[in-house]
Amino acid sequence: MPNPKRRDVTRILVSLCVLLAGGPNAWAQDSPHQHGDSEHAEESPETPEVESQSRLPEAELPAGMTLDEVLARAEEPPPDDYPDAIPDDHLRAFFIVDQLEYRYDLQGEPDAVGTEFSAWFGGDFNRLWLKGEGEASWQGEDFEGESDVDLLYGRLIAPFWTAQAGVQYANVWGGENYRDFWAAALAIQGLAPGMFEVDASIYVTEKLNLLATFEAEYDVRITQRLVLQPRTELRFSARDSDARGIGAGMNSVVVDLRLRYALWREFAPYLGARFEALVFGTGDMAAAAGEDNSRFFVLGGVRFAIY
């Protein structure tokens, strides 16, 4: 249930989105005027003298109006002071935190906290999206982590698919080091046959490297409220990047399994497990730096939505 505080968060998010996109018109609904040409060309003018005219029905007319006046009125759009008959183009906002969780490492490496979220603001077809994920961990004085946030304009291009374009801001930090990266982003997000939620993105970084991520998840409904969700996330890079510690080709694989219980549709605590591996060149780079290239976590967290 939304409470006032949550509504504030939504409002802030919305204002931010408005600011970034340069005014609400940027993603307003399609203009109803877009189809002014071909469709009415088919309409043929009519000859005025028509046999059915002779048998016009007797209509009950509004008080004080002649039939001519009523028929003329029927040709007019509604007067300016009439409200919208159907306000079907509301702008809405939605914010869902898919993961907010504690990750307990089983092999003595540092534990981590992680999150993944997405938010949108807009109408049925055009929306502004914010998608992000992040992880942070501690060991003694060491505090390190990484995150990325995509800000995208998205358009519903097919019943199940949204195409998105925008920018990504990513960062990596550890100790004194802080690096950040900007990239142009393109994504396709939607529901694939078989009910797989899919999100595939490609990024062109400042250094003209090409990165890609592919995420897919599936809900196995055990009962109406208990859901098992396998999920995978694959990352790719076109070139080696020392700054990011990744090599060309596929560089990481994450496989998650979460068992959640939906107390409400908008709030579900969960338990799960996560396996992540750095592979190929990226795995070698990690090994060279003395890091494990695969990790296994058990995790607990909560999934929630604000709207």
Add this chain to the structure above:
Amino acid sequence: MMNGPDSQRENSISRRGFVAGAAAGLASLKIAGPLWARTNPELRAGKFGALDASTPGGIDLYIEKQEVRVDEKIGQAITINGGFPGPVIRMKEGDDALIRVHNRMHESTSIHWHGILLPFTMDGVPGISFRGIAPGETFTYRFKVRQNGTYWYHSHTGMQEQLGHYGQLIIEPAQPDPVAYDVEHTIVLSDWTFEDPHTAMKKLKTIEGYYNFQRPTLANLSAQVEATGESLGEVISKRLQWNWMRMDPTDIADITGATFTYLLNGRSAAQNPTFFARPGQKVRFRITNASTMTYYDFRVEGLPLTVVQADGQNVEPVEVDELRVAVAETYDVLVTMPDEKAYTIFAETMDRSGFARGTLAPRPGMSAAIPARRHRPMLTMADMGMMHGAMEGMDEGDETKDMESSHGAHAMNGEHKMDDKPSTSVTYPPHDERRVAPIKERKPLPIQNLPEMVQHGPDEHGAASIAMAMHAYRRFDEPGIGLGKDGRRVLTYGQLKALQTPPDRRPPTREINLHLTGNMHKYIWGFNGKKWSESKMIRFKFGERLRINFINDTMMSHPIHLHGMWMDLYVGHDYAKNPRKHTVNVNPAELLTVDISADAPGQWAFHCHLLYHMEAGMFRTVAVVRDLSGEPIDAKS
């Protein structure tokens, strides 16, 4: 005005006693109506009176927002003269109706007279017929009553209908009533939620299947095996097929018993409203489905029902055991009270997530057992328009064992399979809302043996439409999803025959194909892939007779309502006998045809009567104009 000692609890009116009583009721309501509302903060839903709008002085309706007790919980309702539902309004055919509506809320409101022929300025649709009734304002409705029968009225403003802003409307015939009965009872079926309807809308728009707690799960696999008599492998394979199509076979009601309290005359099933009749008496139930989203399957357990009226129009009597009442439809049925026992009036929701209930009894305090609830139905491949051919084997039926259907629907016996003669199948041109043939070329369209099915054209309706059905076909002889398989006789549209042929039965000379479209995942609804704000007005030529072919591309049923004019429903038999309706239910993958006499100049609403579908765009403005040569009009200028 009241019949029986305890009948003040229900709206029960004997015919003879009505006129005198109405006058008394009118007098008291005019003075006391708004007063009592204020002095009773814990008003209980289900208290409503009766008014006669044909009296020379007219009547007054006071619209207020107040706390009302609904099934022991307090909710914020909209009351009319302090009641919810609003009063039963009576009128007499041939008289003038005069109704003053006083808005005592802080928001605009309106009343639409559902199914009533009147000048468009009296139709009560804000944005089309008028401005709406501003807070504090009084709007006077005045129109000549040109019809008779059972109708209803409701707000057409925003989502007020969800909050109790509706009531029944009964018009006494000018000629002797062909229906004989001893006692009549009003039955207003509705759905109530303690949530703000805008919150419910937001949930539907953002989280798919928010209210559906009847979905396929691992836990109910064995239940499905048991209910269908299929092997586990078959059940799993069907589920995977549905998954592959990204569809949910339990997507039958968008809003369910998870939030709805189902009401009969404003009372919950636990409150068990009681209706009285002595043995031997013939009872006329005037049934209105005033729900926002709920289809009801109505029966009086153990007693046959004789359907005598549909949408206010007398029909040739049909005896059935059960009838589905789509949202916004009205039916009158006769029941003869056989003995001194109590009988349960049972209105189960189509998705089986709940029920409304009452009791028919000779005396107060009696009740009968509540019938066992039936399994929730599941959509079948037939609802995807895939039944008639190669995919017939995929039909998974309901979760009831008896797959040998008793309804004899011709769809079931393969009468029109995909490989049938091409004469039974046509491909309609796409998107032809505004394609108009020159008058000279207009020939009368066939009125009998219309095509049994249409193939979905090559057209795509865009991102707002998930069109899975390759074919739409006639389903007027089918009882509907979840019905007809338990031995009960169920009313079908095919059984409805007008008692008297209405005056205008010319064959139509123009047809419009309207696809009912929606994207269930994004909760976008519309016609031909466009919601209201993206559409232009559909134009009818004043005086013409035209045909609309509804082609349901979606997997849900939609009750389509046209304001101001009748829709003559094609149901296969004698054209002169086609029933006249104000609301027609279009089943999934159904092709349904209606013919319309465009005899009401002005602008009218035309929409799906599922409130949340309408608000999401399943709405068109219809302009009845002088000729069709002008520019199409933007619905949203």
